[in-house]
Amino acid sequence: MKLTAALRLSSAPRLVLVGGGGKTTAMFALAREWPGPVIVAATAHLAIAQAMLADRHFFVDDATSLDVQLLSGVTLFTGPFNQAGKTLGLSANALQRVLELADQQHVPLLIEADGSKGLPLKAPAEHEPPIPDFVDNVIYVVGLSGLGNPLDGEHVHRPERFARLSGLAPGDVVTPDAIATVLRDPSGGLKNVPANARRVALLNQADTPELQAQAQVIARPLLATFAYQAVIIAALKSQQVFAVHEPTAGIILAAGAALRMGEATQKPLLLWRGEPFIRHVARTALGAGLSPVVIVTGAHTLEIRAVVADLPVTVIPNSEWQAGQSTSVRCGLQALPDSIGSAIFLLADQPQIPIELVKALRAQHAQTLSPIVAPLIDDRRGNPVLFDRTTFVDLHALTGDVGGRAIFAQYPLTYVPWHDANLLLDVDTPEDYQRLRGLEDCSV
Secondary structure, three states: OOHHHHHOOOOOOEEEEEEOOOHHHHHHHHHHHOOOOEEEEEOOOOEHHHHOOOOEEEEOOOOOOOOOOOOOOEEEEEOOEOOOOEEOOOOHHHHHHHHHHHHHHOOOEEEEOOOOOOOOEEOOOOOOOOOOOOOOEEEEEEEHHHOOOEOOOOOEEOHHHHHHHHOOOOOOEOOHHHHHHHHHOOOOOOOOOOOOOEEEEEEEOOOOHHHHHHHHHHHHHHHHOOOOOEEEEEEHHHOEEEEEEOOEEEEEEEOOOOHHHOOOOOHHHOEEOOEEHHHHHHHHHHHOOOOOEEEEEOOOHHHHHHHOOOOOOEEEEOOOHHHOHHHHHHHHHHOOOOOOOEEEEEEOOOOOOOHHHHHHHHHHHHHHOOOEEEEEEOOEEOOOEEEEHHHHHHHHOOOOOOOHHHHHHHOOEEEEEOOOHHHHOOOOOHHHHHHHHOOOOOOO
16 A cells, blocks of 8 residues: 555645654655655755655755746755754745745645654654644654663653653653553644644554554554544555554444334344344444444434443434435434544344454455455355445435445445355344344354
8 A cells, every 4th residue: 555545645735744763754755656746845854865865955045036847756845954964944934935836836745844863752842843834734653663662862852751741751661552642642742733634643663563563552542532533554664554544433224114024113122132233233333443333213213322322322313214225324424523534334233243343344444445345255245334435425425225335336345254144144024033033142
């Protein structure tokens, strides 16, 4: 997966990189992935070797004219070199004129705005980071090579500040929890981030499976609290992006009247293993880490609300449920925050779906950002199904009694093989319910 795809960038983003190990590598990796001209700039110091990664390099001060036609490649703008052989950072006025050039020529602008003295981890000083208010993406970079090492000046820039934010003492071993704590802190990873900017944590230097697993530990609290819209796990020196973790919502469709079950039957409230269907499905969604979890109701709203009242879910009544399933799909999507990266649609009549399957769908999506991810069971597509946010516009446009399968022909599908034919059963008739009851004694 390319880094540009992992970041879900627009055609001409205004992006800033701050934090620790790998900012310059990330900036130039992004720039090289663009097919057209790209502007890169630095308000922090760059070494000569780093500056040479650009195709052309302009020194800018407040008096410099920026009459430059950008035709292709990577163009770097910095201040002049100092006596130590490093570029000076652009002033605010100079950066504003670089922005105007990027706007005039409709090209991306990527900015390195923070220094870490080549160390993998850092905490910002009082004056840091100098993030301009016009940026639409803020990428906080973490070098995972700092994990497991002492909290000291050899591994962490400004270790005393990192200690204060993380709760560690100087010399303590740096843990995933400590890094996550610093990233979530308004005086740490979230410092000076413009209100409307997309927040992404880039966990770099994940060169081993062990570091990738520790990166997932860091990612969970960042996404659970919506502190970041995405967490990317990568090893940029080897040009590898392993996973993109984003908030994934759960939408449970529970609006139908279940006429084939009989007029007196409230299908979401049928019992299985001692609990109503809808409660099983809601607990599965929550157990798989979906957030928020939305239950779209129609015929039995009050009863469903009562049986899930103690769970952290949102019940959304669909006043148009009789017009077909598309209205419930739309109702569920409209309840989601803009930060959601994907949504998994679950059916209220499939309480036997295991948490592990839902997690597997999420994991496959994190590795591929595939538009649609579904289980493949006995060579048949099963449920639940994950839809990437790129499909939401088409899901919103559905009409009538159709669900997500109506857009399958418009997108490539990725399948997760699953070896349990019982998951193909959904309860539409009393006979189906009896077959499901026959599974109650099976291991969960």
